[in-house]
Amino acid sequence: MLRVDLGAIAANYRDLAALCPPANCAAAVKANAYGLGLEPVAAALAGAGCDTFFVAHLAEARQLRAILPKVTIYVLGGLPAGAAALYAKANLRPVLGSLGEIDEWRNFAAATAATAAPAAALHVDTGFNRLGLDQSDVAHLAGNPDRLAGINIALIMSHLACADTPAHRLNEAQRAAFEAARARLPGAPASLAGSGGIYLGPAYHFDLVRPGIGLFGGAVAGHASRPVARLDATVLQIRDISAGDTIGYGATHTFKRDSRVAIISLGYADGLLRCLGGRRAAGAVFIGDFRAPIVGRISMDLTAIDITGLPADSVGRGAMVEVIGPHQTIDEIAAAAGTISYEILTSLGSRYTRLYSAANHDL
Numbered sequence: 001m002l003r004v005d006l007g008a009i010a011a012n013y014r015d016l017a018a019l020c021p022p023a024n025c026a027a028a029v030k031a032n033a034y035g036l037g038l039e040p041v042a043a044a045l046a047g048a049g050c051d052t053f054f055v056a057h058l059a060e061a062r063q064l065r066a067i068l069p070k071v072t073i074y075v076l077g078g079l080p081a082g083a084a085a086l087y088a089k090a091n092l093r094p095v096l097g098s099l100g101e102i103d104e105w106r107n108f109a110a111a112t113a114a115t116a117a118p119a120a121a122l123h124v125d126t127g128f129n130r131l132g133l134d135q136s137d138v139a140h141l142a143g144n145p146d147r148l149a150g151i152n153i154a155l156i157m158s159h160l161a162c163a164d165t166p167a168h169r170l171n172e173a174q175r176a177a178f179e180a181a182r183a184r185l186p187g188a189p190a191s192l193a194g195s196g197g198i199y200l201g202p203a204y205h206f207d208l209v210r211p212g213i214g215l216f217g218g219a220v221a222g223h224a225s226r227p228v229a230r231l232d233a234t235v236l237q238i239r240d241i242s243a244g245d246t247i248g249y250g251a252t253h254t255f256k257r258d259s260r261v262a263i264i265s266l267g268y269a270d271g272l273l274r275c276l277g278g279r280r281a282a283g284a285v286f287i288g289d290f291r292a293p294i295v296g297r298i299s300m301d302l303t304a305i306d307i308t309g310l311p312a313d314s315v316g317r318g319a320m321v322e323v324i325g326p327h328q329t330i331d332e333i334a335a336a337a338g339t340i341s342y343e344i345l346t347s348l349g350s351r352y353t354r355l356y357s358a359a360n361h362d363l
């Protein structure tokens with residue numbers, strides 16, 4: 001069962017937004033709001049005052065528009081060929097990152113009799129080398145302003161590569177490159193910072209910040225946010241195992257002593273990353289304060305945990321086991337798996353019950 005604390009998400013939003021005035025605070029809710037559920041999460045953020053959202057795909061944007069008719073929605077993936085009418089119909093703003101996308105949006109604007117020029121963002125690449133207009137594109141636009149005629153440029157944005165490493169030299173280099181690009185483009189509100197950029201300070205805030213992970217319980221460069229997710233699994237079976245026996249696929253784990261294991265109803269298909277099992281320094285889950293190491297390989301639907309140290313009969317069929325919660329944050333389980341909190345959240349499975357609480361119950 002995955003419990004999502006919408007009150008904690010709203011409180012994280014208010015805390016981050018309070019760091020940024022006069023900049024407005026948007027929210028990045030791509031990938032199903034980082035695995036937590038787009039609709040309830042976005043509704044909670046809107047309730048906390050968020051009026052601007054960033055998603056990656058058109059389909060995500062349409063899902064969001066269906067529940068929030070008034071907010072501003074930017075689609076980071078840009079404008080796929082032929083999709084302009086779909087964007088306009090749902091009042092979505094593409095984040096344009098190439099001259100080809102700009103041409104398509106401008107041509108669409110010219111061909112429709114809309115009274116207001118359709119809004120879009122321009123994405124400038126300042127050193128990430130992922131999406132966005134490069135320096136020669138910006139120079140071209142500066143010399144050929146007609147290329148942007150009829151487009152309402154509502155935002156100029158870029159994205160930082162190393163914002164979680166405050167001392168990295170690329171931060172200031174990207175900030176300076178962003179200022180230089182802005183100076184060559186039509187005047188428009190600007191946005192550079194996600195969660196990490198917020199903590200780099202006011203020089204990085206511009207007009208709009210767009211955090212994601214800092215809303216959803218992840219720590220950014222040592223700045224913790226409130227936990228918002230708790231993931232529990234159910235014990236399906238307890239078994240006693242003799243010294244010398246093995247467990248699981250590949251028989252990777254041999255018990256050195258007589259042991260008790262619990263089989264829990266959660267596997268890699270649910271987001272318990274397979275790399276947490278099948279090795280000596282395996283990950284763990286918690287039963288109360290007791291740390292139960294994962295033994296053997298994690299299966300698709302099932303995982304074995306060693307509970308030998310617990311008093312017999314203290315755990316039975318149906319007992320709940322904490323995977324993510326007060327004893328194991330998303331950053332801690334990510335570190336055990338050799339990954340980042342973002343991947344833990346976006347790997348959360350789709351087949352357990354998601355319970356949404358408005359208030360901070362027992363997290």
Ligand SMILES: *Cc1c(COP(=O)(O)O)cnc(C)c1O
Pocket residue numbers: 028030076159193194195196210211212213214
């Ligand atoms: C995902 C994303 C964000 C949010 O990043 P966090 O590190 O989760 O705060 C902001 N901007 C862009 C372009 C993104 O892709």
